[in-house]
Amino acid sequence: MNDKNTTAFETHSEIKDGEALFRIDNLCKSFGKLSVLKNISTEIKKGEVVVIIGPSGSGKSTFLRSLNLLEEPTKGTILFENKDITDKHADINLYRQKIGMVFQHFNLFPHMTILRNMTLAPIKLLKMPEEEAKEMAMEYLKRVGLEEKAQAYPNQLSGGQKQRIAIVRALCMQPDVLLFDEPTSALDPEMVGEVLEVMKDLAKSGMTMLVVTHEMGFAKEVGSRVLFMDDGKIVEENTPEEIFANPKCDRLKDFLSKVLI
Amino acid sequence: MDLSNLLILPQNSISLGLSSFQAKFIQCFVDDNRYQYLLKGLGSTLLITLFAVLLGVILGFLVAIIRSTYDKTGKLKVLNAICNVYLTVIRGTPVMVQLLIMYYVIFATAPVTKIVVAILSFGINSGAYVAEIVRSGIMSIDQGQFEAGRSLGFSYSSTMVYIIMPQAFKNVLPALANEFIVLLKETSICGYIGLMDLTRGGDIIRSVTYEAFLPLIAVALVYLCMVMILTALVKKLERRLRSSER
Numbered sequence: 001m002n003d004k005n006t007t008a009f010e011t012h013s014e015i016k017d018g019e020a021l022f023r024i025d026n027l028c029k030s031f032g033k034l035s036v037l038k039n040i041s042t043e044i045k046k047g048e049v050v051v052i053i054g055p056s057g058s059g060k061s062t063f064l065r066s067l068n069l070l071e072e073p074t075k076g077t078i079l080f081e082n083k084d085i086t087d088k089h090a091d092i093n094l095y096r097q098k099i100g101m102v103f104q105h106f107n108l109f110p111h112m113t114i115l116r117n118m119t120l121a122p123i124k125l126l127k128m129p130e131e132e133a134k135e136m137a138m139e140y141l142k143r144v145g146l147e148e149k150a151q152a153y154p155n156q157l158s159g160g161q162k163q164r165i166a167i168v169r170a171l172c173m174q175p176d177v178l179l180f181d182e183p184t185s186a187l188d189p190e191m192v193g194e195v196l197e198v199m200k201d202l203a204k205s206g207m208t209m210l211v212v213t214h215e216m217g218f219a220k221e222v223g224s225r226v227l228f229m230d231d232g233k234i235v236e237e238n239t240p241e242e243i244f245a246n247p248k249c250d251r252l253k254d255f256l257s258k259v260l261i
Numbered sequence: 262m263d264l265s266n267l268l269i270l271p272q273n274s275i276s277l278g279l280s281s282f283q284a285k286f287i288q289c290f291v292d293d294n295r296y297q298y299l300l301k302g303l304g305s306t307l308l309i310t311l312f313a314v315l316l317g318v319i320l321g322f323l324v325a326i327i328r329s330t331y332d333k334t335g336k337l338k339v340l341n342a343i344c345n346v347y348l349t350v351i352r353g354t355p356v357m358v359q360l361l362i363m364y365y366v367i368f369a370t371a372p373v374t375k376i377v378v379a380i381l382s383f384g385i386n387s388g389a390y391v392a393e394i395v396r397s398g399i400m401s402i403d404q405g406q407f408e409a410g411r412s413l414g415f416s417y418s419s420t421m422v423y424i425i426m427p428q429a430f431k432n433v434l435p436a437l438a439n440e441f442i443v444l445l446k447e448t449s450i451c452g453y454i455g456l457m458d459l460t461r462g463g464d465i466i467r468s469v470t471y472e473a474f475l476p477l478i479a480v481a482l483v484y485l486c487m488v489m490i491l492t493a494l495v496k497k498l499e500r501r502l503r504s505s506e507r
Contacts, residue, residue: 068412093411093414093415096412101412103405111427120413120423121414169413173413173414
Protein backbone atom coordinates (compact mmCIF):
# COMPACT_ATOMS: atom_id res chain seq x y z
CA MET A 1 0.00 0.00 0.00
CA ASN A 2 2.89 2.34 0.61
CA ASP A 3 4.33 1.95 -2.88
CA LYS A 4 2.27 4.80 -4.23
CA ASN A 5 3.20 7.06 -1.35
CA THR A 6 6.89 6.46 -1.63
CA THR A 7 6.87 7.32 -5.30
CA ALA A 8 4.84 10.37 -4.45
CA PHE A 9 7.47 11.46 -1.96
CA GLU A 10 10.27 10.75 -4.38
CA THR A 11 8.78 13.11 -6.92
CA HIS A 12 8.56 15.47 -3.98
CA SER A 13 12.28 15.59 -3.57
CA GLU A 14 12.95 15.75 -7.30
CA ILE A 15 11.91 19.37 -7.36
CA LYS A 16 14.17 21.53 -5.23
CA ASP A 17 13.58 25.05 -4.03
CA GLY A 18 13.90 27.49 -6.88
CA GLU A 19 13.18 24.90 -9.57
CA ALA A 20 10.02 25.16 -11.62
CA LEU A 21 6.99 23.42 -10.12
CA PHE A 22 4.62 24.61 -12.83
CA ARG A 23 5.67 25.32 -16.40
CA ILE A 24 2.83 26.92 -18.28
CA ASP A 25 3.23 27.22 -22.01
CA ASN A 26 0.90 29.12 -24.33
CA LEU A 27 -2.15 28.41 -22.23
CA CYS A 28 -5.42 29.39 -23.88
CA LYS A 29 -8.95 29.03 -22.62
CA SER A 30 -12.12 30.09 -24.32
CA PHE A 31 -15.76 29.64 -23.45
CA GLY A 32 -17.40 29.36 -26.84
CA LYS A 33 -16.33 32.44 -28.74
CA LEU A 34 -15.25 34.32 -25.64
CA SER A 35 -11.55 33.91 -25.16
CA VAL A 36 -10.64 34.25 -21.50
CA LEU A 37 -6.96 33.29 -21.44
CA LYS A 38 -4.70 34.27 -24.31
CA ASN A 39 -1.36 32.51 -24.66
CA ILE A 40 -0.22 32.61 -21.07
CA SER A 41 3.31 31.39 -20.48
CA THR A 42 5.03 31.51 -17.15
CA GLU A 43 6.78 29.44 -14.52
CA ILE A 44 6.00 28.94 -10.88
CA LYS A 45 9.03 27.97 -8.86
CA LYS A 46 9.01 25.86 -5.76
CA GLY A 47 8.82 27.96 -2.60
CA GLU A 48 7.46 31.00 -4.40
CA VAL A 49 4.44 32.95 -3.26
CA VAL A 50 2.93 34.27 -6.46
CA VAL A 51 0.17 36.82 -6.12
CA ILE A 52 -2.11 37.35 -9.09
CA ILE A 53 -3.89 40.68 -9.28
CA GLY A 54 -6.02 42.32 -11.91
CA PRO A 55 -9.44 43.76 -12.64
CA SER A 56 -12.43 41.44 -12.54
CA GLY A 57 -12.95 39.55 -15.75
CA SER A 58 -9.23 39.61 -16.49
CA GLY A 59 -9.06 35.80 -16.30
CA LYS A 60 -7.07 35.44 -13.08
CA SER A 61 -9.48 32.95 -11.49
CA THR A 62 -9.75 30.99 -14.73
CA PHE A 63 -5.96 30.87 -14.92
CA LEU A 64 -5.72 29.56 -11.37
CA ARG A 65 -8.46 27.01 -11.94
CA SER A 66 -6.85 25.69 -15.08
CA LEU A 67 -3.72 24.81 -13.10
CA ASN A 68 -5.58 21.86 -11.53
CA LEU A 69 -7.79 21.44 -14.58
CA LEU A 70 -11.00 22.55 -12.91
CA GLU A 71 -11.11 24.51 -16.14
CA GLU A 72 -9.81 22.48 -19.03
CA PRO A 73 -7.44 24.50 -21.19
CA THR A 74 -8.45 24.91 -24.82
CA LYS A 75 -4.83 24.99 -25.93
CA GLY A 76 -1.34 24.92 -24.50
CA THR A 77 0.42 22.75 -21.96
CA ILE A 78 0.88 22.77 -18.22
CA LEU A 79 3.83 20.87 -16.81
CA PHE A 80 3.52 20.07 -13.13
CA GLU A 81 6.66 18.61 -11.59
CA ASN A 82 7.89 18.01 -15.13
CA LYS A 83 4.84 16.02 -16.15
CA ASP A 84 2.30 17.18 -18.68
CA ILE A 85 -1.04 17.23 -16.84
CA THR A 86 -2.92 18.42 -19.92
CA ASP A 87 -2.04 15.16 -21.62
CA LYS A 88 -5.15 13.11 -22.38
CA HIS A 89 -3.74 10.05 -20.64
CA ALA A 90 -2.54 11.83 -17.52
CA ASP A 91 -4.28 10.75 -14.32
CA ILE A 92 -5.43 14.16 -13.18
CA ASN A 93 -6.82 12.83 -9.88
CA LEU A 94 -3.32 11.84 -8.84
CA TYR A 95 -1.91 15.29 -9.63
CA ARG A 96 -4.77 17.04 -7.91
CA GLN A 97 -3.83 15.27 -4.68
CA LYS A 98 -0.64 17.32 -4.74
CA ILE A 99 -2.25 20.58 -5.81
CA GLY A 100 -4.35 21.89 -2.94
CA MET A 101 -7.03 24.45 -3.55
CA VAL A 102 -8.82 26.98 -1.36
CA PHE A 103 -12.01 28.54 -2.70
CA GLN A 104 -13.68 31.89 -2.26
CA HIS A 105 -16.76 30.23 -0.78
CA PHE A 106 -14.84 27.70 1.37
CA ASN A 107 -16.78 24.71 0.03
CA LEU A 108 -16.56 22.71 3.23
CA PHE A 109 -18.72 19.60 3.20
CA PRO A 110 -21.76 20.55 5.32
CA HIS A 111 -22.76 16.97 6.11
CA MET A 112 -19.49 16.10 7.83
CA THR A 113 -17.79 17.24 11.01
CA ILE A 114 -14.72 19.44 10.68
CA LEU A 115 -12.51 16.47 11.54
CA ARG A 116 -14.16 14.33 8.88
CA ASN A 117 -13.87 17.15 6.35
CA MET A 118 -10.13 17.09 6.93
CA THR A 119 -9.52 13.36 7.17
CA LEU A 120 -11.79 12.05 4.39
CA ALA A 121 -9.38 12.60 1.53
CA PRO A 122 -6.21 11.38 3.31
CA ILE A 123 -7.99 8.24 4.49
CA LYS A 124 -9.64 7.42 1.16
CA LEU A 125 -6.95 8.58 -1.23
CA LEU A 126 -3.64 8.33 0.60
CA LYS A 127 -4.85 5.21 2.47
CA MET A 128 -3.73 6.79 5.70
CA PRO A 129 -4.87 4.88 8.82
CA GLU A 130 -7.77 6.67 10.48
CA GLU A 131 -5.98 7.29 13.76
CA GLU A 132 -2.98 8.79 12.05
CA ALA A 133 -5.18 11.03 9.89
CA LYS A 134 -7.04 12.25 12.96
CA GLU A 135 -3.83 13.03 14.80
CA MET A 136 -2.52 14.95 11.82
CA ALA A 137 -5.79 16.86 11.49
CA MET A 138 -5.77 17.78 15.18
CA GLU A 139 -2.20 18.99 14.80
CA TYR A 140 -3.26 21.31 11.97
CA LEU A 141 -6.34 22.45 13.88
CA LYS A 142 -4.09 23.45 16.76
CA ARG A 143 -1.91 25.41 14.39
CA VAL A 144 -4.88 27.52 13.30
CA GLY A 145 -6.36 27.68 16.80
CA LEU A 146 -9.51 25.73 16.09
CA GLU A 147 -8.93 22.43 17.86
CA GLU A 148 -12.12 22.78 19.92
CA LYS A 149 -14.11 22.81 16.64
CA ALA A 150 -13.06 19.31 15.60
CA GLN A 151 -16.50 17.81 16.23
CA ALA A 152 -18.47 20.85 15.04
CA TYR A 153 -20.22 21.10 11.68
CA PRO A 154 -19.33 23.77 9.12
CA ASN A 155 -22.63 25.61 9.65
CA GLN A 156 -21.63 26.33 13.22
CA LEU A 157 -18.52 28.27 12.21
CA SER A 158 -17.96 31.87 11.17
CA GLY A 159 -16.68 32.69 7.69
CA GLY A 160 -13.14 33.23 8.89
CA GLN A 161 -13.13 29.96 10.77
CA LYS A 162 -14.50 28.13 7.74
CA GLN A 163 -11.77 29.47 5.53
CA ARG A 164 -9.06 28.50 8.03
CA ILE A 165 -10.54 25.00 8.07
CA ALA A 166 -10.61 24.96 4.27
CA ILE A 167 -6.91 25.80 4.24
CA VAL A 168 -5.95 23.04 6.67
CA ARG A 169 -8.22 20.59 4.86
CA ALA A 170 -6.15 21.20 1.75
CA LEU A 171 -2.96 20.87 3.81
CA CYS A 172 -4.01 17.45 5.11
CA MET A 173 -3.30 16.04 1.65
CA GLN A 174 0.33 17.19 2.03
CA PRO A 175 0.20 19.10 -1.25
CA ASP A 176 3.24 20.50 -3.02
CA VAL A 177 1.45 23.70 -3.89
CA LEU A 178 -1.64 25.55 -2.73
CA LEU A 179 -3.92 27.55 -5.01
CA PHE A 180 -5.99 30.30 -3.38
CA ASP A 181 -8.95 31.63 -5.35
CA GLU A 182 -9.87 34.95 -3.71
CA PRO A 183 -9.78 33.39 -0.24
CA THR A 184 -10.84 36.54 1.62
CA SER A 185 -13.37 38.02 -0.80
CA ALA A 186 -16.41 36.42 0.81
CA LEU A 187 -15.43 37.34 4.35
CA ASP A 188 -16.56 40.11 6.67
CA PRO A 189 -13.79 42.71 6.88
CA GLU A 190 -12.99 41.84 10.48
CA MET A 191 -12.37 38.20 9.58
CA VAL A 192 -9.96 38.85 6.75
CA GLY A 193 -7.07 39.29 9.17
CA GLU A 194 -7.25 35.83 10.75
CA VAL A 195 -7.22 34.11 7.35
CA LEU A 196 -4.34 36.22 6.03
CA GLU A 197 -2.44 35.41 9.23
CA VAL A 198 -2.70 31.68 8.46
CA MET A 199 -1.63 32.27 4.87
CA LYS A 200 1.38 34.31 5.96
CA ASP A 201 2.42 31.54 8.33
CA LEU A 202 2.17 29.09 5.48
CA ALA A 203 4.23 31.28 3.20
CA LYS A 204 6.91 31.56 5.85
CA SER A 205 7.01 27.79 6.24
CA GLY A 206 8.07 27.57 2.61
CA MET A 207 4.85 26.42 0.98
CA THR A 208 4.53 27.22 -2.69
CA MET A 209 1.44 29.36 -3.09
CA LEU A 210 -0.50 30.98 -5.91
CA VAL A 211 -2.92 33.55 -4.62
CA VAL A 212 -5.59 35.40 -6.55
CA THR A 213 -6.54 38.27 -4.29
CA HIS A 214 -7.49 41.88 -3.92
CA GLU A 215 -5.49 42.19 -0.70
CA MET A 216 -2.63 44.39 -1.86
CA GLY A 217 -1.21 44.46 1.66
CA PHE A 218 -0.76 40.69 1.54
CA ALA A 219 0.86 40.92 -1.88
CA LYS A 220 3.35 43.50 -0.61
CA GLU A 221 4.16 41.69 2.59
CA VAL A 222 4.57 38.06 1.61
CA GLY A 223 4.46 37.92 -2.19
CA SER A 224 7.70 36.95 -3.85
CA ARG A 225 6.29 37.82 -7.25
CA VAL A 226 3.21 39.61 -8.50
CA LEU A 227 1.48 38.88 -11.79
CA PHE A 228 -0.78 41.57 -13.14
CA MET A 229 -3.37 40.19 -15.52
CA ASP A 230 -5.62 42.08 -17.85
CA ASP A 231 -7.79 40.87 -20.71
CA GLY A 232 -6.60 37.27 -20.46
CA LYS A 233 -2.90 38.07 -20.55
CA ILE A 234 -0.13 38.56 -18.03
CA VAL A 235 0.59 42.21 -18.67
CA GLU A 236 3.29 42.79 -16.10
CA GLU A 237 5.15 40.64 -13.63
CA ASN A 238 7.70 41.68 -11.10
CA THR A 239 8.57 41.73 -7.43
CA PRO A 240 5.92 43.39 -5.27
CA GLU A 241 8.25 46.31 -4.53
CA GLU A 242 8.65 47.07 -8.21
CA ILE A 243 5.01 46.50 -9.08
CA PHE A 244 3.70 48.84 -6.44
CA ALA A 245 6.46 51.47 -6.54
CA ASN A 246 7.27 51.53 -10.26
CA PRO A 247 4.37 50.21 -12.29
CA LYS A 248 5.35 50.27 -15.93
CA CYS A 249 2.26 49.88 -18.06
CA ASP A 250 -0.60 52.37 -17.95
CA ARG A 251 -3.19 49.70 -17.30
CA LEU A 252 -1.44 48.67 -14.09
CA LYS A 253 -0.99 52.28 -12.99
CA ASP A 254 -4.68 52.88 -13.55
CA PHE A 255 -5.58 49.68 -11.67
CA LEU A 256 -3.34 50.49 -8.71
CA SER A 257 -4.65 54.05 -8.47
CA LYS A 258 -8.10 52.57 -8.00
CA VAL A 259 -7.29 49.85 -5.46
CA LEU A 260 -4.64 51.69 -3.43
CA ILE A 261 -6.22 54.70 -1.84
CA MET B 262 -93.04 23.70 11.94
CA ASP B 263 -91.70 22.07 15.05
CA LEU B 264 -87.98 21.57 14.65
CA SER B 265 -87.58 19.38 17.70
CA ASN B 266 -89.73 16.78 16.02
CA LEU B 267 -87.34 16.55 13.14
CA LEU B 268 -84.18 16.37 15.22
CA ILE B 269 -85.13 13.94 17.94
CA LEU B 270 -85.02 10.38 16.73
CA PRO B 271 -87.10 7.73 18.38
CA GLN B 272 -85.17 5.78 20.97
CA ASN B 273 -85.53 2.40 19.27
CA SER B 274 -84.10 3.56 15.89
CA ILE B 275 -80.69 4.12 17.50
CA SER B 276 -80.53 0.67 18.98
CA LEU B 277 -81.86 -0.63 15.71
CA GLY B 278 -78.99 1.22 13.94
CA LEU B 279 -76.43 -0.23 16.34
CA SER B 280 -77.62 -3.79 16.06
CA SER B 281 -77.91 -3.57 12.29
CA PHE B 282 -74.34 -2.16 12.18
CA GLN B 283 -73.19 -5.10 14.22
CA ALA B 284 -75.00 -7.49 11.92
CA LYS B 285 -73.50 -5.89 8.84
CA PHE B 286 -70.03 -5.92 10.40
CA ILE B 287 -70.34 -9.63 11.12
CA GLN B 288 -71.71 -10.25 7.65
CA CYS B 289 -68.88 -8.35 5.97
CA PHE B 290 -65.86 -9.47 7.94
CA VAL B 291 -66.63 -12.44 10.17
CA ASP B 292 -68.98 -14.70 8.20
CA ASP B 293 -67.10 -17.19 6.05
CA ASN B 294 -63.88 -15.63 7.38
CA ARG B 295 -64.33 -12.79 4.89
CA TYR B 296 -61.70 -10.67 6.71
CA GLN B 297 -59.27 -13.00 4.98
CA TYR B 298 -59.92 -11.16 1.70
CA LEU B 299 -58.60 -7.98 3.27
CA LEU B 300 -55.72 -9.68 5.00
CA LYS B 301 -54.49 -11.54 1.92
CA GLY B 302 -55.07 -8.46 -0.21
CA LEU B 303 -53.05 -6.37 2.22
CA GLY B 304 -50.25 -8.92 1.98
CA SER B 305 -50.15 -8.62 -1.82
CA THR B 306 -50.32 -4.83 -1.68
CA LEU B 307 -47.41 -4.67 0.75
CA LEU B 308 -45.37 -7.20 -1.21
CA ILE B 309 -45.87 -5.37 -4.50
CA THR B 310 -45.16 -1.97 -2.95
CA LEU B 311 -42.02 -3.11 -1.18
CA PHE B 312 -40.37 -4.66 -4.21
CA ALA B 313 -41.63 -1.97 -6.59
CA VAL B 314 -40.06 0.65 -4.32
CA LEU B 315 -36.78 -1.25 -4.31
CA LEU B 316 -36.80 -1.61 -8.09
CA GLY B 317 -37.87 2.01 -8.49
CA VAL B 318 -35.08 3.28 -6.27
CA ILE B 319 -32.41 1.26 -8.04
CA LEU B 320 -33.64 2.27 -11.50
CA GLY B 321 -34.20 5.85 -10.42
CA PHE B 322 -30.75 6.36 -8.94
CA LEU B 323 -29.11 4.77 -11.99
CA VAL B 324 -31.01 6.97 -14.42
CA ALA B 325 -30.45 10.08 -12.29
CA ILE B 326 -26.70 9.46 -12.12
CA ILE B 327 -26.46 8.81 -15.84
CA ARG B 328 -28.44 11.93 -16.68
CA SER B 329 -26.58 14.25 -14.31
CA THR B 330 -23.22 12.83 -15.39
CA TYR B 331 -24.18 13.69 -18.94
CA ASP B 332 -25.29 17.17 -17.89
CA LYS B 333 -22.06 17.80 -16.01
CA THR B 334 -19.42 16.17 -18.18
CA GLY B 335 -21.03 15.37 -21.53
CA LYS B 336 -20.11 11.69 -21.15
CA LEU B 337 -22.49 8.68 -21.44
CA LYS B 338 -24.27 10.17 -24.42
CA VAL B 339 -25.89 6.93 -25.58
CA LEU B 340 -27.05 5.88 -22.12
CA ASN B 341 -28.43 9.35 -21.58
CA ALA B 342 -30.47 9.08 -24.76
CA ILE B 343 -31.86 5.71 -23.65
CA CYS B 344 -32.79 7.21 -20.28
CA ASN B 345 -34.58 10.07 -21.99
CA VAL B 346 -36.68 7.67 -24.02
CA TYR B 347 -37.48 5.71 -20.86
CA LEU B 348 -38.57 8.84 -19.00
CA THR B 349 -40.65 10.10 -21.89
CA VAL B 350 -42.51 6.85 -22.45
CA ILE B 351 -43.10 6.00 -18.79
CA ARG B 352 -44.14 9.48 -17.71
CA GLY B 353 -46.15 10.00 -20.86
CA THR B 354 -48.51 7.03 -20.46
CA PRO B 355 -50.88 6.07 -17.63
CA VAL B 356 -49.56 3.48 -15.21
CA MET B 357 -52.72 1.43 -15.70
CA VAL B 358 -52.09 1.13 -19.44
CA GLN B 359 -48.50 0.12 -18.66
CA LEU B 360 -49.76 -2.55 -16.27
CA LEU B 361 -52.22 -3.92 -18.85
CA ILE B 362 -49.60 -3.94 -21.61
CA MET B 363 -47.17 -5.67 -19.30
CA TYR B 364 -49.72 -8.35 -18.42
CA TYR B 365 -51.58 -8.90 -21.68
CA VAL B 366 -48.78 -8.18 -24.19
CA ILE B 367 -45.27 -8.50 -22.83
CA PHE B 368 -45.86 -11.34 -20.37
CA ALA B 369 -48.93 -12.73 -22.14
CA THR B 370 -47.39 -16.15 -22.65
CA ALA B 371 -44.56 -16.05 -20.15
CA PRO B 372 -44.96 -18.18 -17.03
CA VAL B 373 -44.80 -15.29 -14.62
CA THR B 374 -47.11 -14.71 -11.68
CA LYS B 375 -49.33 -11.67 -11.56
CA ILE B 376 -47.47 -10.38 -8.51
CA VAL B 377 -44.21 -10.30 -10.47
CA VAL B 378 -45.91 -8.51 -13.37
CA ALA B 379 -47.26 -5.93 -10.94
CA ILE B 380 -43.89 -5.45 -9.23
CA LEU B 381 -42.18 -4.93 -12.58
CA SER B 382 -44.84 -2.53 -13.84
CA PHE B 383 -44.93 -0.36 -10.75
CA GLY B 384 -41.16 -0.54 -10.21
CA ILE B 385 -40.40 0.56 -13.76
CA ASN B 386 -43.03 3.26 -13.52
CA SER B 387 -41.81 4.56 -10.18
CA GLY B 388 -38.18 4.52 -11.35
CA ALA B 389 -38.93 7.29 -13.84
CA TYR B 390 -40.28 9.58 -11.14
CA VAL B 391 -37.58 8.69 -8.63
CA ALA B 392 -35.00 9.48 -11.33
CA GLU B 393 -36.23 13.02 -11.77
CA ILE B 394 -36.51 13.54 -8.01
CA VAL B 395 -32.95 12.34 -7.41
CA ARG B 396 -31.62 14.34 -10.35
CA SER B 397 -33.18 17.48 -8.96
CA GLY B 398 -31.41 16.65 -5.69
CA ILE B 399 -28.04 16.27 -7.39
CA MET B 400 -28.57 19.51 -9.28
CA SER B 401 -29.46 21.32 -6.07
CA ILE B 402 -25.98 20.75 -4.62
CA ASP B 403 -23.69 23.72 -5.16
CA GLN B 404 -21.13 23.22 -7.92
CA GLY B 405 -18.48 24.28 -5.39
CA GLN B 406 -19.00 21.05 -3.44
CA PHE B 407 -18.16 19.13 -6.55
CA GLU B 408 -15.09 21.21 -7.26
CA ALA B 409 -13.90 20.88 -3.68
CA GLY B 410 -14.11 17.10 -3.95
CA ARG B 411 -12.32 17.00 -7.28
CA SER B 412 -9.63 19.43 -6.13
CA LEU B 413 -8.74 17.10 -3.26
CA GLY B 414 -8.11 14.37 -5.82
CA PHE B 415 -11.37 12.43 -5.67
CA SER B 416 -12.54 10.93 -8.94
CA TYR B 417 -15.92 11.85 -10.38
CA SER B 418 -17.59 8.78 -8.90
CA SER B 419 -15.97 9.06 -5.45
CA THR B 420 -17.05 12.70 -5.29
CA MET B 421 -20.57 11.54 -6.09
CA VAL B 422 -20.53 8.83 -3.43
CA TYR B 423 -18.89 10.69 -0.54
CA ILE B 424 -19.91 14.28 -1.12
CA ILE B 425 -22.79 14.84 -3.51
CA MET B 426 -25.13 11.90 -2.90
CA PRO B 427 -25.39 12.12 0.91
CA GLN B 428 -26.37 15.77 0.63
CA ALA B 429 -28.67 15.23 -2.35
CA PHE B 430 -30.45 12.34 -0.60
CA LYS B 431 -31.17 14.50 2.40
CA ASN B 432 -32.68 17.18 0.17
CA VAL B 433 -34.94 14.85 -1.78
CA LEU B 434 -36.17 12.69 1.11
CA PRO B 435 -39.56 14.46 1.42
CA ALA B 436 -40.18 14.19 -2.33
CA LEU B 437 -39.09 10.53 -2.32
CA ALA B 438 -41.44 9.75 0.56
CA ASN B 439 -44.22 11.38 -1.41
CA GLU B 440 -43.44 9.18 -4.39
CA PHE B 441 -43.61 6.04 -2.22
CA ILE B 442 -46.96 7.09 -0.81
CA VAL B 443 -48.27 7.60 -4.34
CA LEU B 444 -46.89 4.21 -5.36
CA LEU B 445 -48.51 2.44 -2.41
CA LYS B 446 -51.89 3.82 -3.37
CA GLU B 447 -51.36 3.31 -7.08
CA THR B 448 -51.09 -0.43 -6.56
CA SER B 449 -54.86 -0.35 -5.99
CA ILE B 450 -55.34 -0.75 -9.76
CA CYS B 451 -53.91 -4.27 -9.58
CA GLY B 452 -57.44 -5.62 -9.71
CA TYR B 453 -57.45 -4.88 -13.43
CA ILE B 454 -55.19 -7.83 -14.07
CA GLY B 455 -57.20 -9.98 -11.69
CA LEU B 456 -54.73 -9.73 -8.86
CA MET B 457 -56.25 -9.68 -5.42
CA ASP B 458 -54.74 -6.74 -3.63
CA LEU B 459 -56.27 -4.84 -0.72
CA THR B 460 -58.70 -2.85 -2.89
CA ARG B 461 -59.80 -5.90 -4.81
CA GLY B 462 -60.26 -7.80 -1.54
CA GLY B 463 -62.64 -5.17 -0.24
CA ASP B 464 -64.45 -5.10 -3.54
CA ILE B 465 -64.97 -8.85 -3.45
CA ILE B 466 -66.58 -8.55 -0.02
CA ARG B 467 -68.80 -5.81 -1.43
CA SER B 468 -69.93 -7.97 -4.31
CA VAL B 469 -70.73 -11.06 -2.24
CA THR B 470 -72.47 -9.21 0.62
CA TYR B 471 -74.11 -6.44 -1.42
CA GLU B 472 -72.84 -4.18 1.34
CA ALA B 473 -70.62 -1.33 0.01
CA PHE B 474 -70.09 0.98 2.96
CA LEU B 475 -68.22 -1.16 5.48
CA PRO B 476 -65.74 -3.03 3.26
CA LEU B 477 -64.77 0.03 1.26
CA ILE B 478 -64.36 2.23 4.33
CA ALA B 479 -62.29 -0.53 5.92
CA VAL B 480 -60.05 -0.61 2.84
CA ALA B 481 -59.67 3.17 2.91
CA LEU B 482 -58.76 3.08 6.61
CA VAL B 483 -56.09 0.45 6.07
CA TYR B 484 -54.48 2.55 3.30
CA LEU B 485 -54.68 5.61 5.52
CA CYS B 486 -52.98 3.78 8.39
CA MET B 487 -50.17 2.52 6.16
CA VAL B 488 -49.53 5.99 4.77
CA MET B 489 -49.51 7.48 8.26
CA ILE B 490 -47.02 4.91 9.48
CA LEU B 491 -44.83 5.53 6.43
CA THR B 492 -44.99 9.29 6.96
CA ALA B 493 -44.02 8.93 10.60
CA LEU B 494 -41.03 6.75 9.71
CA VAL B 495 -39.81 9.20 7.08
CA LYS B 496 -40.17 12.09 9.50
CA LYS B 497 -38.02 10.24 12.00
CA LEU B 498 -35.35 9.51 9.38
CA GLU B 499 -35.42 13.12 8.21
CA ARG B 500 -34.93 14.41 11.72
CA ARG B 501 -32.01 12.07 12.25
CA LEU B 502 -30.31 13.17 9.04
CA ARG B 503 -30.88 16.86 9.77
CA SER B 504 -29.64 16.70 13.34
CA SER B 505 -26.07 16.59 12.07
CA GLU B 506 -26.33 20.06 10.63
CA ARG B 507 -27.25 22.04 13.68
